[in-house]
Amino acid sequence: MKNHQFVIIGLGRFGSSLSKELVQLGYEVLGIDKDEEAVQDMSQLLTHAVVAESTDEEVLRSLGVRNFDCGVVAIGDDIQASILTTILLKDLGVKKVVAKAMSELHGRVLEKIGVDRVVYPERDMGIRVAHQLVSPNLLDYIELSKDYTIAELSVPKCLDGVSLQALNPRAKFGCSIVAINKPKGIIIAPSAGDVLTEKDVMVVIGTNHQIEQFEASVT
């Protein structure tokens, strides 16, 4: 078992999926929810799952949440409970507190009370799916800044057998292929002689505009 221990408060759709994944990754997870059924559903999957009201300081204290490295407040709809729980986790001394926000305003309040990271799962997934819908080859992407992105693109049929030298996206569009994920393994910093096949995934870095242009040219 690795060092990190997580306490996840709110075992709704987001909290339960997050906790399950952390357990699968080998971490200890204490799940807390005021709803008995939600706790019951997760009790076999998590290290510990307890029914408790997270806005009650004494309850959190008695559960020893201050000993956890990271606390995630995964309460969405009840904004008041989300804010109170976040303040309590910070006051009790949880090292890192992450909270889910349902709206920009909710997120701004969470930031003001000192949360270490705000996540917007619904908003972010909506944006991600929109990008994937308009770019058929786009599998995933990470925004490095407002302008720069790393995108994972599946290699379309028309590029099967094409070498990076022939494709040369750097000269034509300004973006670079920094890795090729092949069924046999990943090639990091591929050379000009490396050849793409239809089953590969290319990892491209560049501005959003450069990547869009490159993608449009091969779609």
Ligand code: ADP
């Ligand atoms: P999701 O969209 O991820 O399902 P919800 O806001 O619907 O998020 O669910 C959040 C979970 O948090 C629910 O299971 C709810 O019972 C739990 N919850 C809400 N308020 C509290 C609280 N004060 N203490 C403990 N659990 C809470």
